[in-house]
Amino acid sequence: MSTFERYLTIWVALCIVVGIALGHLMPGVFQAVGSAEIAKVNLPVAVLIWLMIIPMLIKIDFAALGKVREHWRGIGVTLFINWAVKPFSMAALGWFFVGWLFKPYLPADQIGSYIAGLIILAAAPCTAMVFVWSNLTKGEPHFTLSQVAVNDVIMVFAFAPIVGLLLGLSAITVPWDTLVLSVVLYIVVPVIIAQILRRRVMGNGGEAALGRLLHTIQPIALIALLATLVLLFGFQGEQILAQPTIIALLAVPILIQVYFNSGLAYLLNRFAGEQHCVAGPSALIGASNFFELAVAAAISLFGFQSGAALATVVGVLIEVPVMLSVVWIVNCSKDWYERGAGTAMADASSRPAANPPA
Structure with a gap:
């Protein structure tokens, strides 16, 4: 781990302060950047997310995706947390x-509007940022991509019914343009770019050249993460300063939900005997949120100035620092995780049996 990565928490805190300060001092600039969007998807943030996730996507060998079947326990745990636990908790x-x-x-x-916003936030599992969190925990990239793809498919069918059930609404207006555009921008386009780069590099220099490329672009991903923080907190700088108490109170259930769901997913993977490189991204996918979809849905249902919209924005504000803390917990507990009886049994069962004596 580089010196820059070792002090990432400090850089995150500084970026939050800088973002709030700049948002307060230069609201017009951030309003202009914030208005550069299509279907509620901010294009500058989308570009930064590309820079964050493409390094991880380059690692993915599509020929090896079939091996993800070995991690069916992790997929099952993540789906259970995302769709049977998270919205209801x-x-x-x-x-x-x-x-x-x-x-x-x-x-x-x-x-009522605040509660509705929290529910909408929890009913939309994260997509793009999961690649960042998985990379920071040395997660299995094929599992992460497969899990995100499965979640996106389920979200198309399950998001509206779950939100409608919990809010008691007969009809939910799903912002389909936001959902489709987000999947294309955050998954399809960066996957294509990453695979084109991977094939060219592998064709010219093999694994050694790929390793050099990843070593070179990895700092770019972290810088893009910090720049995203500055933008997100800059967009809401005025609102944070205007009503800090409300934002702090709304953050409490979101924080508890993140730690509860990530912890539950982590423990279930350990009991199931999954490898740590799967349990880490599984826990992170189970805790993070698809905030672009959540914000768009809240605005379309309740209005831009509603409590629901504010609640989803609070989720946006605390997403990165809180998920980084979950990443830290997952990394620090790796030794404890791998001492688990379930993992040991799974490792033992995966080893070939010894040849019987002649």
Whole structure:
């Protein structure tokens, strides 16, 4: 790990402060950058996400994707967390914290809207940023890509019914343009770019050339991550300074939800005997959110100035620093994870049997 990566937490904190300060001092600049969007998808942020995830996608050999069947336990755990636990646990946390515990400190006319925003946020599993978190935990790239693809397919069919069930709405307006464009921009396009680069490099210099390329572009991915933080906090700098108490209160159930779901996924993978390189991205996929879709859905259902929209924006603001803390926990607990009985049994069962004595 380089010196830059070792102090990543410090750079993240500085970028948050810088983003809020710049958003307050130069709101017009950030409004202009924020308005560069199509179907609620911000194009400058999309470019930065490309720079973050393409280094990991270059590592993927599509010929080896078939091996992902070996990690069926991890896929099962992630799907269970994303679709059977996460939306419902967030609904319970929202009703408890926002609807009861924090109710006296929040605007009475926005309570229901805040809860709705939290539910919408939890019902949209993350796509692009998962590649970043997986890379930081040395996650299995083929598993990560396959899991993201499966989640995207399920989201097309499950997002509206789950949100409708939990909000008690008969019809949910799904922002299909945002959903489709996000998948194309964050998955399809960078995968194509990465595979073109991979084939050219492998054709010219083989594995050694690929290793040199990855070593060169890896710092670019981290710089793009920090630049994304500056933009996200710059976009909401005025709002953070205007109503910090509301934002802090809404962050509580989101924080608990992230740590609960990531921890549960991590433990279930350990009990199931999955490898750590699968358990890490599985835990991170189970905890992070597809905030572009969530924000767009909240705005389309409740309006730009609604409590629901604000709740999804709070999810955006805390996503990166909180997920980095989960990455740190996953990395620091690797030795403990690999001492698990389930993992040991899985490793033993995967070894070929010894030849019987003659």
